[in-house]
Amino acid sequence: QVQLKESGPGLVQPSQTLSLTCTVSGFSLTSYNIHWVRQPPGKGLEWMGVIWTGGNTDYNSVLKPRLSISRDTSESQVFLTVNSLQAEDTGIYYCFRNSYGGYSDYWGQGVMVTVSS
Amino acid sequence: DIQMTQSPPSLSASLGDKVTITCQASQNINNYIAWYQQKPGKAPRQLIRYTSTLVSGTPSRFGGSGSGRDYSFSISNVESEDIASYYCLQYDKLTWTFGGGTKVELK
Numbered sequence: 001q002v003q004l005k006e007s008g009p010g011l012v013q014p015s016q017t018l019s020l021t022c023t024v025s026g027f028s029l030t031s032y033n034i035h036w037v038r039q040p041p042g043k044g045l046e047w048m049g050v051i052w053t054g055g056n057t058d059y060n061s062v063l064k065p066r067l068s069i070s071r072d073t074s075e076s077q078v079f080l081t082v083n084s085l086q087a088e089d090t091g092i093y094y095c096f097r098n099s100y101g102g103y104s105d106y107w108g109q110g111v112m113v114t115v116s117s
Numbered sequence: 118d119i120q121m122t123q124s125p126p127s128l129s130a131s132l133g134d135k136v137t138i139t140c141q142a143s144q145n146i147n148n149y150i151a152w153y154q155q156k157p158g159k160a161p162r163q164l165i166r167y168t169s170t171l172v173s174g175t176p177s178r179f180g181g182s183g184s185g186r187d188y189s190f191s192i193s194n195v196e197s198e199d200i201a202s203y204y205c206l207q208y209d210k211l212t213w214t215f216g217g218g219t220k221v222e223l224k
Contacts, residue, residue: 035213037161044218045153045161045204050211058211061118094160101167102151102208107160 002026004108022078022095032097034078040091085115123216129224138190138219140205149209152190156201
């Protein structure tokens with residue numbers, strides 16, 4: 001069945017780089033776009049970026065200098081990298097899939113990331 | 118990036134009430150707006166896409182409308198299971214944007 005699951009380190013030191021993986025099953029990354037969203041504790045959702053079915057990427061303009069999204073279609077994995085982490089990057093990071101238009105049906109469970117020394 | 122101004126940030130409702138949440142975009146988003154529900158500790162769930170199209174499984178008491186820059190989301194006959202946070206999302210451009218969210222509480 002369709003699943004998305006985020007994984008990565010729960011704790012990262014300030015100024016370091018965060019690397020997260022979204023592992024999907026039940027569908028192909030060449031058929032669905034994969035987005036990353038994050039949510040600081042007690043706050044709202046922030047769209048971070050997307051890797052489209054063709055492999056192109058688009059990013060939140062504020063985060064763009066620090067953000068990279070890539071994928072390995074053979075392993076059904078999408079990767080998120082965030083550089084120069086600060087405390088404000090603490091939060092839950094989600095990936096979700098999107099097909100036509102704005103339709104999104106499956107999300108990962110989210111992974112909590114804490115930026116602290 | 119397009120900015121989405123969502124209001125109110127929170128509201129209190131009694132069971133059976135109708136509530137309305139609005140989102141205003143910084144530019145015309147051509148009806149490309151979706152609405153999500155998020156309950157504590159859970160991932161968001163899409164309820165509506167393209168302004169007013171209910172996603173499969175969304176109860177009919179949820180609705181959406183609007184055009185241009187201004188959009189609204191409503192819940193008629195609020196039920197206890199509707200207590201959650203709600204977010205709009207614009208997807209008119211290649212970069213998407215969420216609204217700030219509205220927390221719906223029971224009065």
